[in-house]
Amino acid sequence: MRQKQAKEKTLKQLVDNGDERIEVFEARKNAKKRKRKIRKRVFVVLILLVVGIVGFLISPLAGISTITVSGNQYLSAAQIRELAGITEGSNFYFNPGFIIANRVEGSPIVNHATVTQNFGNRVEIVVEEFKPLFWYSDKDGQKHIVITDQDGEKLLCTTDSTDASQENSESQNNAESQTTTNTESVPNKKDCLTEEEKTNRIVQDIVVENEFNTNGIPLATNLTEQQIVDLSQAMSFVPESTREMISEINGTPTELDPNLLTLYMNDRNIVELEIxxxxxxxxxxxxxVDKMNGQRIKIKFLDKIALTSQI
Incomplete structure (x- = not known):
């Protein structure tokens, strides 16, 4: 009797263990099925997401809506857009700002460009152009513009500080129609260019299209190639506010002074000086000029004085 009960108990344990194994097997099988379903769903979602993104990027919704250009004075907005390589409708996302900026800076007249991409697919391009010193036409009729990155506010100082009072007193014997002005002064050191600034300044002579806008840029005529080089360097040290007052720069050489220039100013005054x-x-x-009360005058700059006379 006891043996029979032991056999039944053992048989029951075997059956229970078998059921447990079956349940574990079924559970593992179901888990694998669930994982496969999840993978399929994730894969489908990813495919749909990629298709959606690609579809959006190639759709008109991804096109640039507006392009605004500012900071330009000599290049037109159309020219800057052409340099940027974009138009309204160009893909907003395939033209990142840094690439657009690099394209615009490819122009020799552009010193720096900043591109901002705003909500609504709007693109803003802000340019900083090099500062023009003057323009001229070469013997082949090509238009050149001389540019710099300097505003000319700092002085090209030397270590010399000469007292001009002696020359000023000697000049008092000029004709009554002339006024003598002392132009010599000792500059403040902080207003002088450092050696690094002298070395790193940019002065370039570039060829431009005949359609290039030269309004407001002085025209230089009757100068030799060397005089153009010398004038380029000299003009880069003239304050921008003064350069803008010059209309024309004419070479007017004489036997005694082959480097004499005559400058015609926008305020109708005339200036004579050497390069x-x-x-x-x-x-x-x-x-x-401020001391002449609006009178039209001719100024002749000598070494340390300026002679002025009415025209």
Whole structure:
């Protein structure tokens, strides 16, 4: 009897263990099925997501809506858009801002470009152009523009500080129609260019299309190639506010002075000086004109003085 009960108990345990194994097997089988279903669903979702993104990127919804250009004075907005390589409708996302900026900076007249991409697929391009010094036409009729990155506000100082009082007193014997102005002064050191600034300044002579906008840029005529080089360097030290007052720069050489220039100003005044005096003397132009009470005058800059006479 006891043996029979033991056999039944053992048989029951075997059956229970078998059921447990079956349940574990079924559970594992079901888990694998669930994982496969989840993978399929994730895969389908990813496919749909990729298709949706690609569809959006190639749709008109991803096109640039507006392009605004600012900071330009000599290049037109159309020219800058052409440099940027984009138009309204161009893909907003396939034209990142840094790439657009690099394209615009490919123009020799552009010093720096900043591109901002705003909500609504709007693109803003802000350019900083090099500062033009003057333009001229070469013997082949090509238009050149000389540019710089300097505003000319700092002085090209030397270690010399000469007292001009002696020359000023000697000049008092000029004709009564002339006024003598002392143009020599000792500059403050902080207003002088550092050696690094002298070395790193940019002055370039570039060829531009005949359609290039030269309004407001002085025209230089009757100059030799070397005089153009010398004038380029000298003009880069003239304050931008003064450069903007110059209309024309004419070479008017004489036997005694082959480097003499005559400048016709926008305020109808006339200035005579040598090329090597341009950087220093033209800084005094505004202060001299302000003292003449609106009279039209001719200014002749000598070494440390300026002779003025009415026209």
């Amino acid at each position: 090597n005096k341009v950087a220093k003397s033209l800084r005094n132009y505004k202060s001299i």
